[in-house]
Amino acid sequence: DGGITQSPKYLFRKEGQNVTLSCEQNLNHDAMYWYRQDPGQGLRLIYYSQIVNDFQKGDIAEGYSVSREKKESFPLTVTSAQKNPTAFYLCASTSGQGDLPDTQYFGPGTRLTVL
Amino acid sequence: GENVEQHPSTLSVQEGDSAVIKCTYSDSASNYFPWYKQELGKRPQLIIDIRSNVGEKKDQRIAVTLNKTAKHFSLHITETQPEDSAVYFCAASIRNYGGSQGNLIFGKGTKLSVKP
Numbered sequence: 001d002g003g004i005t006q007s008p009k010y011l012f013r014k015e016g017q018n019v020t021l022s023c024e025q026n027l028n029h030d031a032m033y034w035y036r037q038d039p040g041q042g043l044r045l046i047y048y049s050q051i052v053n054d055f056q057k058g059d060i061a062e063g064y065s066v067s068r069e070k071k072e073s074f075p076l077t078v079t080s081a082q083k084n085p086t087a088f089y090l091c092a093s094t095s096g097q098g099d100l101p102d103t104q105y106f107g108p109g110t111r112l113t114v115l
Numbered sequence: 116g117e118n119v120e121q122h123p124s125t126l127s128v129q130e131g132d133s134a135v136i137k138c139t140y141s142d143s144a145s146n147y148f149p150w151y152k153q154e155l156g157k158r159p160q161l162i163i164d165i166r167s168n169v170g171e172k173k174d175q176r177i178a179v180t181l182n183k184t185a186k187h188f189s190l191h192i193t194e195t196q197p198e199d200s201a202v203y204f205c206a207a208s209i210r211n212y213g214g215s216q217g218n219l220i221f222g223k224g225t226k227l228s229v230k231p
Binding site: 033040041042043044045048058090103104105106107108109 | 121124149151156157158159160161164204218219221222223224
């Protein structure tokens with residue numbers, strides 16, 4: 001899982017601002033995911049992308065946007081429409097190929113705090 | 116869609132004792148069940164996984180059992196140590212042979228505390 005990086009580690013946002021969280025992987029994985037983690041809530045899927053130039057909404061996509069212009073990169077933008085964005089954000093990736101289930105590897109996370 | 120429930124939400128054991136965490140899932144088509152360990156402030160890391168064609172899998176002090184009929188699977192940690200203290204998440208997904216992998220659906224986690 002060392003092949004996935006996220007930046008920044010900590011991010012502070014003022015109300016009304018859009019912020020972008022970076023996720024990069026050098027594992028040559030096709031599929032990438034964004035999760036939000038709140039205390040006691042587990043991991044909830046925001047967006048996912050199975051292939052370059054394609055992405056799908058997860059369970060809690062409102063107030064977020066993504067792009068997948070390159071295989072290695074899947075940035076997440078937290079928009080001002082997200083009313084409660086303070087959380088720990090995790091990016092993950094999987095190979096997405098073959099017939100057997102493959103491991104989902106996580107990045108180190110970004111902790112976003114709204115001031 | 117799939118729903119995964121995990122129990123208990125917190126678990127405290129004495130060092131050396133065993134710990135068991137249980138998860139149930141709703142979609143009988145789910146065929147892949149990983150377990151992740153997350154230490155405070157760190158990323159989740161896969162510790163063990165099981166596929167639906169296997170009933171039990173063991174890796175040193177960690178084992179996972181799967182009951183497809185009852186749609187539940189469990190994590191067993193024996194001879195617990197203080198470094199086992201963390202939050203543990205179960206998950207379920209569907210892998211379609213020749214197709215794409217379904218998304219992981221996570222349980223809400225179990226906070227395990229191992230007292231020295």
